[in-house]
Amino acid sequence: MDVLHVKATHFQTTQINLRFFTSLKQPDNTVFKLMLAMMNQKNQMYPSRKAWKSRLKSIYNMRIGASSSRLKDLLISDFKMTLIDPSLVSEPHAYFYEAMDQLLNHPLFDEESLTFEKGALHDEFLTKKSSKSYRAAKILTDSLFKDHPYLIRTAGDEDVIDSVTLELIKKAYQRLKEAPVVMSVVGPLDEKEIKALIDHLKLSPKETFKKPGLIKQDIPLLKLAPVKNDMKQLLMYEVYQTHIYPDEALHLAYDIFSYMLGGDSESILFKTIRETHSMAYSVGATSLDDFGVLLIQGAIDPQKKEVYKEELKAIMNRLKNGDFDESLLNQAKLSRIEEIKRNTDNKSALASRAMHQFLEGWPFDLEDLIEPFYHITKEDIIKVALKIEDKGSFEFGAVHE
Amino acid sequence: MNNTIETVTYIQDRLKVIVMNKPGFITKSALLSFPIGGLNQSYLKEGKKVPFEPGAAHFLEHKLFEDEGVELTDKFSKLGASANAFTSHTQTVYYYKTIDQFEENLKVLMNLAFYPNFTEEGIEKERGIILQEMASSHDKPFYKQYTKLMEVLYKNHPFAHDIIGDETSVSNISFETLKTIHNTFYQPEYATLILGGDDAFTEALKMLEAFPFKEATAFKKAPVENVLLKKAPPKVQEMTGDVHATYVLTGFRLDLTFETIKEEYTFFIALEMALEMLFGSSSDWVEEKLKQDIITESFFHDVHLDPSVAFVMMMSQTRKPEAFLKEMDKMTQAFDESLFREIDFERIKKAAIGDYILGNDSLNHLVVNRAYTVDDDITRDDIFNIQKGMHFEDVILAFKTFQNQSITSSVVLKPKTLE
Numbered sequence: 001m002d003v004l005h006v007k008a009t010h011f012q013t014t015q016i017n018l019r020f021f022t023s024l025k026q027p028d029n030t031v032f033k034l035m036l037a038m039m040n041q042k043n044q045m046y047p048s049r050k051a052w053k054s055r056l057k058s059i060y061n062m063r064i065g066a067s068s069s070r071l072k073d074l075l076i077s078d079f080k081m082t083l084i085d086p087s088l089v090s091e092p093h094a095y096f097y098e099a100m101d102q103l104l105n106h107p108l109f110d111e112e113s114l115t116f117e118k119g120a121l122h123d124e125f126l127t128k129k130s131s132k133s134y135r136a137a138k139i140l141t142d143s144l145f146k147d148h149p150y151l152i153r154t155a156g157d158e159d160v161i162d163s164v165t166l167e168l169i170k171k172a173y174q175r176l177k178e179a180p181v182v183m184s185v186v187g188p189l190d191e192k193e194i195k196a197l198i199d200h201l202k203l204s205p206k207e208t209f210k211k212p213g214l215i216k217q218d219i220p221l222l223k224l225a226p227v228k229n230d231m232k233q234l235l236m237y238e239v240y241q242t243h244i245y246p247d248e249a250l251h252l253a254y255d256i257f258s259y260m261l262g263g264d265s266e267s268i269l270f271k272t273i274r275e276t277h278s279m280a281y282s283v284g285a286t287s288l289d290d291f292g293v294l295l296i297q298g299a300i301d302p303q304k305k306e307v308y309k310e311e312l313k314a315i316m317n318r319l320k321n322g323d324f325d326e327s328l329l330n331q332a333k334l335s336r337i338e339e340i341k342r343n344t345d346n347k348s349a350l351a352s353r354a355m356h357q358f359l360e361g362w363p364f365d366l367e368d369l370i371e372p373f374y375h376i377t378k379e380d381i382i383k384v385a386l387k388i389e390d391k392g393s394f395e396f397g398a399v400h401e
Numbered sequence: 402m403n404n405t406i407e408t409v410t411y412i413q414d415r416l417k418v419i420v421m422n423k424p425g426f427i428t429k430s431a432l433l434s435f436p437i438g439g440l441n442q443s444y445l446k447e448g449k450k451v452p453f454e455p456g457a458a459h460f461l462e463h464k465l466f467e468d469e470g471v472e473l474t475d476k477f478s479k480l481g482a483s484a485n486a487f488t489s490h491t492q493t494v495y496y497y498k499t500i501d502q503f504e505e506n507l508k509v510l511m512n513l514a515f516y517p518n519f520t521e522e523g524i525e526k527e528r529g530i531i532l533q534e535m536a537s538s539h540d541k542p543f544y545k546q547y548t549k550l551m552e553v554l555y556k557n558h559p560f561a562h563d564i565i566g567d568e569t570s571v572s573n574i575s576f577e578t579l580k581t582i583h584n585t586f587y588q589p590e591y592a593t594l595i596l597g598g599d600d601a602f603t604e605a606l607k608m609l610e611a612f613p614f615k616e617a618t619a620f621k622k623a624p625v626e627n628v629l630l631k632k633a634p635p636k637v638q639e640m641t642g643d644v645h646a647t648y649v650l651t652g653f654r655l656d657l658t659f660e661t662i663k664e665e666y667t668f669f670i671a672l673e674m675a676l677e678m679l680f681g682s683s684s685d686w687v688e689e690k691l692k693q694d695i696i697t698e699s700f701f702h703d704v705h706l707d708p709s710v711a712f713v714m715m716m717s718q719t720r721k722p723e724a725f726l727k728e729m730d731k732m733t734q735a736f737d738e739s740l741f742r743e744i745d746f747e748r749i750k751k752a753a754i755g756d757y758i759l760g761n762d763s764l765n766h767l768v769v770n771r772a773y774t775v776d777d778d779i780t781r782d783d784i785f786n787i788q789k790g791m792h793f794e795d796v797i798l799a800f801k802t803f804q805n806q807s808i809t810s811s812v813v814l815k816p817k818t819l820e
Contacts, residue, residue, distance in 0.1 A: 009425070010424065010425025010426060011425075011762045012404075012758050012759075012761050012762055013758060013759055013762050048688065049682075049687075049688055049691070050683055050684070050685065050687075050688040053681075053682040053683035054683040054745075054748060056683075057681075057683050057748045057749065057751065057752040058747075058748045058751055058752075059751070059755075060751050060752065060754050060755025060758070061751070061752035061753075061755035061756055061759075062755065063759070082759065084755055084758050084759070085758075088402055088758055089754065089755075089758075116691070119694075119697075120697065120698045123646065123697045123698065123699065123718055124698075126644075126645040126646040126718070127645075127646065127699060127718060129645045130542065130543075130642075130643070130644035130645050130646065131541075132540060132541075132643065229643070230643065231540045232536035232537075232539050232540055233533070233536045233537055233540055264474075264478070264483070265472065265474040265478075265484075266472075266474060266475050266478045271472070274530060275472060275526070275530075276526075278526050278527075278528075278529030278530050278533070279529075279533075280530075280533055281530055281531075281533040281534040281536075281537055282533075282537060299533070299536075299537050299540075300533070301529075301533055301536070331475075331478055331479065334478070334479070334481060335478050335481075335483070338481045338482070338483070338499070338500060339483070341427070341500050342427070342428045342483075342498060342500060344427050344428075345426045345427060345428045345763075345764060346763075347762065397540070
């Protein structure tokens, strides 16, 4: 088993992630979602929601639970535990390891629990659909990525929920136990205690972790009719194919490009769309790296739609022509570098850095990590901009005929 | 348990500075807080109260980042810092975090707050942005539900107004208004500066001792209007929205007075503990109501405490809104002492210890959390000590008071009928 250990004694708690990797396909995404929800509610020693939650509260409100996420075409079942330094509360480490053992190794799968979690997942979808931005994003991504292998959502599929059986749940759990697992530990916990935890959990995956390759697939031209909704604002999405993927040399320059464009209050979008034209309160850029896609989203004044679209076109053209001040690039580099430095004080960011080192071979050491950013040039940014291809736009909300 | 050392000093006998020395962290933070928020809608001029538009505090927060047409966030960024601000009901807060050039950034922060340079042209531009911020909130049905509840629970009270104001009030805010409220509330005597990080901040304090504060102005902050209606609000209101399920939001208003700040905090901490025992994730009530399908996993409760405003909120998505409302009614009826068990109380106390330790690991959490209680002069450690020293009987008493004194109202949000 791979263990990524970041010893950081300035923290008083240790964040431990146990990530199990299985293949992401349907209906497994929904089955695993339900399985993890059932594991979060109860287990053999604490066979009711109340009993389990009471136990966690009594061990200093220990944060512990499982959730799912995606890594390329793999489903990650992430068991996360935040461990208080036991010496602060005069308790032994095993006191807390027992909870992780119960969660991971002694699940209680029964029909009552499955029925409850199915209902809860349906409710979750109802609440998500009550958010206009969620609905808009779903319509957009369903259209853009409908033939893409990465579209399978780890949040599950609403129309599959009712068909999941207890048998499928138990089979999924077996697959989980045999799946490759990577552990990351960030905080004051020492090697001896990490070994004690691994021994306590009796982890013995049957497979070793194999790093997944990246499936690169272009998105089609967007042909989505505007969706009218009774809103004051218009949600605008501009979609671009970047043709730049995380495993490519130009990706670092793209990282800075997207920061320059829509990262923060000094970004081009913020300054132009919000501060200069007062067209929007919220505007920004999101990178969907695995898809090679850049999204610019804005919640705008519907009267200013045409001006907004023209302005975005003008911004992209200026970037392609190199018609921008180098100070913008230097500022984006500085901000990005400082952000990475500050992440040393954040356990989740450190865990993420350790995973990137393990998965992609990125440096972990801070100086090695930020060094390449200093060498990104204006020519690199122009190269990135020239690769970016406009794939269309989508409107949701206060659509005017 | 807490390795943060806090010291308080006064700069030029005017500005209160709290230094939070947090060993081991490379990030340093500075936060400047002023006692003006959504609740403040007047100032004192020669002893007379002069009203100003709701939303002015928030508008001013936006404008202080302008320096004759240039955004001050750029200055922070050029110095390697990340800056932001927010306005709550009771305060406006400006802060930055950085690793290097701390004093240079502090200078920018101090000048931003005490020597504003916004323009009339800039105000018009910002008005458009704030109106867009407002439109964004109005597009959210849960926001509308919350606003509707506050409008009836706090009718005639400034709390009923959104912090950012409304379309009319924001359209009426003038350059003069902003200048005046700045002259009133942005005086060093009213402000608190918090410096956090692995540093004694000696250089920063030296720089502050030389900062050219302006003379005190003739304007003074006015106390918040406390004009709560005695008449009970409507029990239940219904509304429809672009949602796919029914959600019930219930507010329990508490109009209580206390001899001291510590008494007030002790009461509300006891109440929070009581509510957690009775309605938290490990409670019998939640387990039972989930089984009865009266609540869903979305159920939550929260205690809100501001000067002159205190309420408890409970909300759930529900397929049985009438049954949920009945449960909310029961809250303020017959007291059942058997619901309170010492074992649950001890559990909640242990949970509070764990939350406290976890909070120690985030400098941002420590600094911002400290800002929330600067005006009451209560520290995070004070709150933690109150929790640790809480007696079981105090928790029961707090809940009894809540039951006897609450003024309740609910808003039921239902899906719009499909046409």
